[in-house]
Amino acid sequence: MVAPRRGKGAQGGWLPAWFRLPGARKWDELASGRIRLRPARFSDWKAWSELRAASKAFLTPFESTWPRDMLTRPAFARRVRRQAEEWEAGTAYHYLVLRAADGVLLGGINLTDVRRGNVQSGSLGYWIGASFARQGYMTEAMRAVLRYAFRDLGLHRIEAACLPDNAASRRLLEKFGFVQEGYARQFLRVNGMWRDHITFSLLQEDWERSPDARAP
Numbered sequence: 001m002v003a004p005r006r007g008k009g010a011q012g013g014w015l016p017a018w019f020r021l022p023g024a025r026k027w028d029e030l031a032s033g034r035i036r037l038r039p040a041r042f043s044d045w046k047a048w049s050e051l052r053a054a055s056k057a058f059l060t061p062f063e064s065t066w067p068r069d070m071l072t073r074p075a076f077a078r079r080v081r082r083q084a085e086e087w088e089a090g091t092a093y094h095y096l097v098l099r100a101a102d103g104v105l106l107g108g109i110n111l112t113d114v115r116r117g118n119v120q121s122g123s124l125g126y127w128i129g130a131s132f133a134r135q136g137y138m139t140e141a142m143r144a145v146l147r148y149a150f151r152d153l154g155l156h157r158i159e160a161a162c163l164p165d166n167a168a169s170r171r172l173l174e175k176f177g178f179v180q181e182g183y184a185r186q187f188l189r190v191n192g193m194w195r196d197h198i199t200f201s202l203l204q205e206d207w208e209r210s211p212d213a214r215a216p
C-alpha cells in the first residue's frame with residue numbers, strides 16, 4: 001500500500017534556517033510496505049556517505065561516474081541544496097529510501113528531468129545499499145514513486161535507462177511494465193567511460209492498467 005503524506009514544507013524540518021525559500025511549497029513524503037521515502041536532510045550525510053562508501057564496489061559499475069569529492073560533507077550539503085531548489089522548481093524529486101521500522105537508510109530513488117507542458121515526463125534513477133540488495137526494497141520504493149509520479153504529479157511518461165548487463169535494473173523495470181524502446185549510444189559516463197544504455201519507458205496508461213494502480 002502506498003500512502004503519500006504531506007511533509008512539513010520548506011518552512012521547517014530538513015532545510016536549515018538560512019535556506020528557506022520564499023513561497024516554498026510543501027512536499028510529499030511517501031510510504032510503501034516496509035519503507036518510507038523522504039528528501040535528504042543535511043543530517044543524513046553520515047549515514048548516506050557510509051552506506052555509499054560501503055557499497056562502492058556494488059554501485060560504481062552501474063552509476064554515473066562519482067565525482068572525487070562525492071562522499072564529503074560539503075558535496076553532500078551542495079547536493080541537498082540543489083535537490084531542494086529542484087524540488088521547489090518542480091524539475092526533480094529526490095528521495096531517500098528508509099526502513100520504516102527503524103529509519104535505517106537503505107538507498108535512494110530519484111525522479112529527475114521533469115518536463116511539463118506537452119511533454120509531462122520524468123526520468124527515474126535508483127540505488128540500494130549493497131547489504132540491502134535483493135530484499136525487495138527497491139520494488140517497494142518504485143511502487144511508491146510511480147504512483148506519486150502518475151497520480152500526484154500527473155506525469156504522462158516515465159523514462160529510465162540502464163547498462164545492457166545490469167540484470168537487476170532491467171528486471172526491476174520489466175517487473176513494472178517498462179517497455180524497452182531503444183539503445184542510446186554513449187548515454188552516460190560510468191566509472192570514467194562513456195557507456196551505451198538501453199532505454200525504457202512506462203506510460204501513465206500502462207501503469208493505470210497495472211494492479212498497482214488499483215491498490216488503495
Ligand SMILES: CC(C)(COP(=O)(O)OP(=O)(O)OC[C@H]1O[C@@H](n2cnc3c(N)ncnc32)[C@H](O)[C@@H]1OP(=O)(O)O)[C@@H](O)C(=O)NCCC(=O)NCCS
Pocket residue numbers: 058059062063125126127128129132133134135136137138139140161162163166167168169171172175
Ligand atoms: C537495481 C537495484 C536498485 C535493485 O535494487 P533491489 O532492492 O535489489 O531490487 P529488488 O530486491 O526490489 O529486486 C527487483 C527485481 O530484480 C531482481 N534482481 C535484483 N538483483 C538482481 C541481480 N543481481 N540479478 C538479477 N535479478 C536481480 C529481483 O529478483 C527482483 O525481481 P523478482 O521480483 O522477479 O525476483 C540494485 O541492484 C542496485 O542498486 N544496483 C546498483 C546500482 C544500479 O544498478 N542502479 C541503477 C542504474 S540504471
